[in-house]
Amino acid sequence: MAIDKLEVLERYFGYKSFRRGQEKIIDEILRGRDVLAIMPTGGGKSLCYQIPALILDGITIVVSPLISLMKDQVDTLNSMGINSAFLNSSLSTYEFNEVINGIINKKYKIIYVAPERLLSNEFITVITQVKIAQIAIDEAHCVSQWGHDFRVSYKGISTFIDKLIERPLITAFTATASEEVRNDIVNLLKLRDPKIFVTGFDRENLRINIVKGIDKKKFLVNYVKNNTKDSGIIYAATRRDVESIYDLLKKNNINVGRYHAGLSNDERIKCQEEFINDETSVIVATNAFGMGIDKPNIRYVLHYNMPKNIEGYYQEIGRAGRDGEASECIMLFSPADVITQKYLIEVSTEDPIRKNNQYKKLQQMTGLVYINNCYRKYILEYFGDSYEGECGNCSNCLNKGEVKDKTIDAQKVISCIYKMKRNFGIGMIVDVLRASKNKKLLSLEFDELSTYGIMKEYSSNGLKEFINILIAHGYLDVNEEYGTVALNNISFKVIKDEVKVLLKEVNIESNRTEINDLFDKLRLLRQEIAQSEKKAPYMIFGDGTLREMSIKYPTSKLEILEVSGVGEVKYDRYGERFIEVIKDYIIENNIKKEIVVDKEEAEEIEDDYFEVNSNKELLEKLIKVREGFARKLNLPASMVLSKNTLKEISGRYPNNLDKLKDIGGIGPKKIESYGKSIIEEVDKYIIENGLDPTWKEKKRKKLIIDGETRGTSEIVLDRLNMGEDIEDISEDMEISISTILGYFTDYIKSTGDYSININIDKYYDKEHEELILEAINKNGIDKIQVIKKSLPDYIKYEAIRAVILKSVIWSKERS
Template identity: 40%
Template sequence: MKSASQILQTVFGYESFRPPQDAIIDTVIAGRDALVLMPTGGGKSLCYQIPALARPGCGVVISPLIALMQDQVNALRQLGVRASFLNSTLGPAEAAAVETALQSGELDLLYIAPERLTQERTLALLARSQVALFAIDEAHCVSQWGHDFRADYLQLDLLHQRFADVPRIALTATADERTREEIALRLDLAAAERFIAGFDRPNIRYRITLKHNARQQLLRFLKEEHPHDAGIVYCLSRRKTEDVAFWLQEQGFNALPYHAGLDSDIRADYQARFLREEGIIMVATIAFGMGIDKPDVRFVAHLDMPKTVEAYYQETGRAGRDGAPANAWMLYGLQDVIKLRQMVDGSDGSEAHKRAEQHRLNAMLGLCEITACRRQSLLAYFGDQLPQPCGNCDNCLEPVTTWDGTEAARKALSAVYRTGQRFGVNHLIDVLRGSEAERIYQYDHHQLPTYGVGKDLDANQWRSVFRQLVARGYLRVDMDRFGALCLEEKCRDLLRGDETIDLRRDVARKTARQQTRTALPEDIDVGLWEALREKRRLLAEDQGVPPYVIFHDRTLQEMCAAMPRNAVQFGRLTGVGERKLNKYGDAFIEVIENHLAATG
């Protein structure tokens, strides 16, 4: 039997192991179980491939990703390793040939999906064969608290029951302490030796910024930093992946959409193109990426905030697997938090599960809002410590300025309390800024002590205050009340004056908004036009819809020409029905009135 170091050199072409690879491999070769946490690109696959080649028999690798098995097998065959797979893509004759090769000792590694492994027929086949080890890849899929849960993984404890003498190695790149314990419990690996490698990926630059105009921000990022590079753009919804991919195509990029709703053949084709072609951008939901071995992914961009730090870390880890510099770039906003909390609240999970998900979402939002080194915070989440700031994240490279937000925070919290904890951010800002919109008088909110006390900050500054109060746990979003903000117990000391708070100062966009392509009549006031477009954008962003769903450009042009000052006048505009009049009239009339007041 060849030694592990000989196999490493002769088969894989590496001179030496990266700790703790050697210790893990020695453990499994000796016939003991192992639970391995190692970052993406850290060399996890060698930890089971080499023992499979060193031990008698065939190593069986359980993987949740049928689409990637072929590529993994092909890569091993290029190295002279006798590898194959068993999954639903094989016909009866092909599957029979693989089974025969397994029983006759002609395979070194066999990849198999968990749902096939747990079939009695497959278990009987393995019992008749010599199995070197079981490798459970992407082991976090066993966690019902996690973002990639696979129900079939819950049955994998049968491996210990049915094959007690065969060593097992479970591997994952992302698992906090709770998930690690769940993996050990559900896979019956309580006695396994645990190996936790450092989580740091120093070549990845982490950057997180506020969402203003997501498409234009993405376009600027791609054109300035990655005009010809391969990368992944993650979106929260299936529709958005398609819209963004086709829009990027129009901008001259080689972009493809990917989500679970696409035909399986199309998904397989797009995935294969991404893996094999250069310069392709995959615009995807989280359905894409697990197990991706493409080394030269130069960036991972998030147009929506992930639900958990685990998801964020795993997804960003798909960049720069080759060790060369790569970017993890993300946009986020309060609307992302509202959407994600709505998804958590609407899930079928137990109350305990929902509470855990809310905790994880809060941790993710905290990472977004932090003013210190992002890498230190990210690693600390997984129990890994970085003694000094990394120098390779946005907060290190461009330190965030803060301001004493104590008074503003108290005003914001007071507005939430005095309006009955029944209203969303836009209404609360109107109260604080002393808006004369009809809805303010409808609820008598013009008589509140907090009415008009916040005129020193503009609407975007107040949005920043509310977002940070939600992020830090002083406020929560109540989805049962359509996104109303409610006070949390934590806010008491701040309201009573026993606590102060520093808030991050959101930096204004350095690049001017792209000029409109709409041909405007010569007599239209461009300042008012842009103000109306900004209001439309903010409303659309709040609701997660395209701006034209609020009003078409033609309606905005009519607003500029007619300058309606009341509901009757506004209702005469093209494209303004009763619902839109009631829903948006006050907001746009206020923009017009403010513009007229400012211009005299």
């Protein structure tokens, strides 16, 4: 049966439609054509090779230089039921051999590989034994010496491809590539008649803000303090700056991490993981940090110093707002930044051609800082993208200052340069215009020029900035390496009054999106789940998904599946827990929720429920099958398959793997692992009992098993009210004691009824109670994951929940 790309997109990734450019790229790959795709950071490059990987026959090898990205991507894919692995230097010998054996046994659909590993004899021997459908090269610009991040190891990719018995599809992806870099990628990777896609570099959700002439440290501290709930990256040019900023923020009681090449590998990994897991809100780093950080909820990127080129700058700010939510990109500029970057160029390479190229890129970066028009337009045109009008989302466009005619001042500068006869740097031009008495100026007799002292009203820094603005707008030229200023054709048109110099003065405003309380509650639940599953929070749901939930208030499976980022797989795993929080919030805040459905849609979902009556005899047989797998894998039975999943199977009788896909809670990974045994048991039962079951598709309808329409929390509370033991409920319903205690706590807080009598003292040691109460008083009674983090690891969630419950009952009794 042909697999539909949209079905894959929605089931695994939870999206209802593709982003700009994705579908066309995927279609070309599925047609068997090599592809080069230039897409902006956060534009969804990985989906373009992951979706074909799930559809094509064979495995996909993803070549990436980014160890941290490999782990993130593989963790995310495996959590969706997509078997994946990575091979890089971070693996132990045992782990490496495990992956190699997995490849031989055809366990994986996607394998991430560091380029250095491709040419090892062991890898080539193994990989040639399996069918390779696609080789996807991420960060493909690294193959070109003209790229901003050239990697020698990338030169070996085409050699590896040549060694394969059968050449697979080759796909290449990058966020930033000029025309010469694109040509290098095609030629050096030996792409065959590739379809080249440039989906556009624009990231509309990013506000670009360049701030000049301020106290950087003061601005930085104030900004971070005003955005404490948001994740942010602060980039600095040198390790020394990173350490200085890190110390400054620590002194101001800001939860901050740091990252640079001078730290040990263990320190860098720890810092990176704390940031990814939302344990640290802000990280200060050199440009060594960030490539491959697949954290979607970074709300701001702040450059403490100007970067050395536009490619690096745009890639770094592209780490903000990967979830599509509004995010801010701020650069704090001072002229000293240019000096720092020139020094870094000098010490980075001795190759005169590369050095000259880097100086040229630095001047283009400086041009961005001083441009007086739309920043976005300047950047996009640098990458060859046309952009009409102004973006309305950068500090130049948002500046309310009036446009002023600076033609006369520009003519004074141009006239001075002309009269000086030779090309000099900005400093000397400023000295002449401001009537300096420096010895070199006097020795050259520049004090006798008619332009000497004609711009005394400007400060030295103000005049330097004005000349830089003229350069940025193309009224003057500059020699990138030596920094000398020269006239060009436009300069002479300005002198002749053929071209006007119209500039706008800077006045920066800012606006921030307000987030409601429900968003924070959903984020707390996400954090709790992430910690219990040892995953990064964004792997559960992204900020954009939580924000949509907090606006739409979905309270059923049908509604929550309409939220972007919630697919069947994630609903089966987490959906009901998030719905419970939303329902509680609606009740607590007396929110009138109105569901508007048009007539066409109403007809489509008229039969909104899908009822199943479980077969107890078959259910017992399926439970035994599950127990066999649980013993074999040394896992709790509920982690193999939930009881509700088995009940649904027992009542619907799926007798082939395609039908099994319509069962909740059993994704492709579990079907691959357990599907055959499940089907055999169902088939056997059907034959033995002479059944002829009718199969109906459930699709998105709300499942009701054995007539049970109550939510999980309602069932738990009813059973507690009937005097059942928590342990029995936990075992039967396959939910944790901590969750049950949480349900009871929420019930008491919302109703004030604490008449249900349960023994909670047995869930914590008396000696730990004081520690837990201290953490509760310090962090607040609702911040369960913050409380857990502040306590020793041996104190379990159920102990914390029990002490919280006791506190709630005690406070109700007092009131």
